[in-house]
Amino acid sequence: MxxxxxxxxxxxxxxxxxxxxxxxxxxxxxxxxxxLEEYGRLHAGIGGDNEKLAFNILKRGLDADAVRAAADAPALDVAALADLGLxxxxxxxxxxxxxxxxxxxxxxxxxxxxxxxxxxxxxxxxxxxxxxxxxxxxxxxxxxxxxxxxxxxxxxxxxxxxxxxxSIRINDRRLLDAMLDLFGFAGDERPGVLITIDKLDKIGPSGVVAELRDRGATATAADALEAFLTRPQAGEQHPFGEPQIRAALPDGVPDDVVAHLVSLGATVAAARGGGDVPLVFDPFLVRGMGYYTGTIFELAHPSVGYSLGGxxxxxxxxxxxxxxxxxxxxxxxxxxxxxxxxxxxxxADDIAIVLVHDRDVPMAELLAHKAAFLQSGARVRLEQRTKNLKGLLERAANDGYTAFATLPAGATPGQLEVKPLG
Missing domain, CATH: 3.30.930.10 (Bira Bifunctional Protein; Domain 2)
Structure with missing residues (x-):
C-alpha cells in the first residue's frame, strides 16, 4: 500500500x-x-485464487474463547471469526x-x-x-x-x-471446455489442466505436457493435447475471422460458439469503421477467474510483454x-x-503558476493577484520568497507547476512577469 x-x-x-x-x-x-462485503459473498467459490488473498475482518465482540475454539478446530474456521472482508x-x-x-x-x-x-x-x-x-x-x-x-x-x-x-486477445471458455472434452480430460481434472495450460506462454508446449503428466492427468488426453500443440500451424497468431478461428481449433467444437465470436469480430469492425480489427484469436487464452462462462479477452500492447487488462x-x-x-x-x-x-x-499544457511574494506584501494584495490569475484559468500557489529560491522553484516544478511570477509589495497585476519553470 x-x-x-x-x-x-x-x-x-x-x-x-x-x-x-x-x-x-x-x-x-x-x-x-x-x-466491505459480507464474508460469505467474498468466499462463495466464484473469486478463484483471489479468495485466498482476501483481507478478512473479525466479527465484533469476539472473546478469547471464541478465537481459541476456531483456532483449535481441525481446519481453521475463518467463517466463525470473520463476517466481513475488503x-x-x-x-x-x-x-x-x-x-x-x-x-x-x-x-x-x-x-x-x-x-x-x-x-x-x-x-x-x-x-x-x-x-x-x-x-x-x-x-x-x-x-x-x-x-x-x-x-x-x-x-x-x-x-x-x-x-x-x-489489441485484444479473445477466446471462449466454452471452446476450452469442448477442446478438453475432445482431448479426453476428465471433468474433475479440468481445473488443474486449465491452470497448467495457462502457463503455455511461459513454459511452452513441452513444459505444459510435462507438467500435466507430472500431475497425473489422463495419459491419452495429454498425448492428444501434445499432438495438437505441436501440429505445423500451432503457435501462430490468428487474426480474427471465421477461417482463422476454425483453423486454430480441433474439429468438433460447437459451431454456435464460433458463430458468436465471428459476430463479435464483425461488430467490433463496424464500430471502429471497418479496416483492420485489433482482435487476435487465442484458443488457449484461459483467464484465471472461475466465474467466466463464455467469451474471455485480454488487452495487449506492443510496448510491454504483459496484459494491460482483461x-x-x-x-x-x-x-x-x-x-x-x-x-x-x-x-x-x-x-x-x-x-x-x-x-x-x-x-503540462495546463497553466500552473507559483506566485512568489515578499514577506511584507499585504494579504489583500496577495489574494487580489491570486484572484486575477485564477480568473484567467490558471492554477495558483502562493509561496513566500526564501533565500534558496532555486530550491523552492524546483520543488514547485516537481509538483507539476509550470511557471512562476515574483510579487513585490505595491505591484499591480500588469507589472508581474510570468516566467516558465524549468
Missing amino acids: RDFLPADKTRRERVLAVIRERYRAHGFDEIETPV RYDLTVPLARFYATHRAELPSVFRSIQIAPVWRAERPQKGRYRQFVQCDIDIIGDASARAEAELIVASLDALDALGLEGG GGRYDGMIGRFLGQDVPAVGFSIGFERIVDLLADASG
Whole structure:
C-alpha cells in the first residue's frame, strides 16, 4: 500500500479522468459500492485464487474463547471469526449491487466502477496490496454486441491516453471446455489442466505436457493435447475471422460458439469503421477467474510483454444473489500498469503558476493577484520568497507547476512577469 506525492497523484487523476470520460462517452454510468462485503459473498467459490488473498475482518465482540475454539478446530474456521472482508475485485460487489437494485436500473445496465481493491499479495514490482481497478460491465445483454461495446470502449480509452496500437486477445471458455472434452480430460481434472495450460506462454508446449503428466492427468488426453500443440500451424497468431478461428481449433467444437465470436469480430469492425480489427484469436487464452462462462479477452500492447487488462462473460454470478440467471460481461483496465507507462501524463499544457511574494506584501494584495490569475484559468500557489529560491522553484516544478511570477509589495497585476519553470 503506497503513498502518492502531489505530482504522482496529479498524474494518476489525469489518467483516471481520461478513462472515465471515454467510458461515459460510450454510454456507461458510474456507480459506487462499499469497500466491505459480507464474508460469505467474498468466499462463495466464484473469486478463484483471489479468495485466498482476501483481507478478512473479525466479527465484533469476539472473546478469547471464541478465537481459541476456531483456532483449535481441525481446519481453521475463518467463517466463525470473520463476517466481513475488503473487496478483492469489483465484480463480486457489482453482482450484489445489481441484485439489490435491479428494480431501479434499466433492463440493460452499463456500469463504470473505478475504485481501490485489496489483496494480501506478496508485494513486488507491479503487484500491490491496494490498487485501483477501472471496470466497465454490461448486465442484461447476452449478445456479442455487449462484448463488442466493452472492447471498443476500452480500446478508445487506450487511444485517448496515447497508447494506440493495443489489441485484444479473445477466446471462449466454452471452446476450452469442448477442446478438453475432445482431448479426453476428465471433468474433475479440468481445473488443474486449465491452470497448467495457462502457463503455455511461459513454459511452452513441452513444459505444459510435462507438467500435466507430472500431475497425473489422463495419459491419452495429454498425448492428444501434445499432438495438437505441436501440429505445423500451432503457435501462430490468428487474426480474427471465421477461417482463422476454425483453423486454430480441433474439429468438433460447437459451431454456435464460433458463430458468436465471428459476430463479435464483425461488430467490433463496424464500430471502429471497418479496416483492420485489433482482435487476435487465442484458443488457449484461459483467464484465471472461475466465474467466466463464455467469451474471455485480454488487452495487449506492443510496448510491454504483459496484459494491460482483461475480462469476460460471467453469466452465472448474479444468479447466485438474485435467484435467476442474468447475462453479464465485464472488462477491467489494469490502471496501475497503464499509469506506469504514462510518465508524461502530468498535464503540462495546463497553466500552473507559483506566485512568489515578499514577506511584507499585504494579504489583500496577495489574494487580489491570486484572484486575477485564477480568473484567467490558471492554477495558483502562493509561496513566500526564501533565500534558496532555486530550491523552492524546483520543488514547485516537481509538483507539476509550470511557471512562476515574483510579487513585490505595491505591484499591480500588469507589472508581474510570468516566467516558465524549468
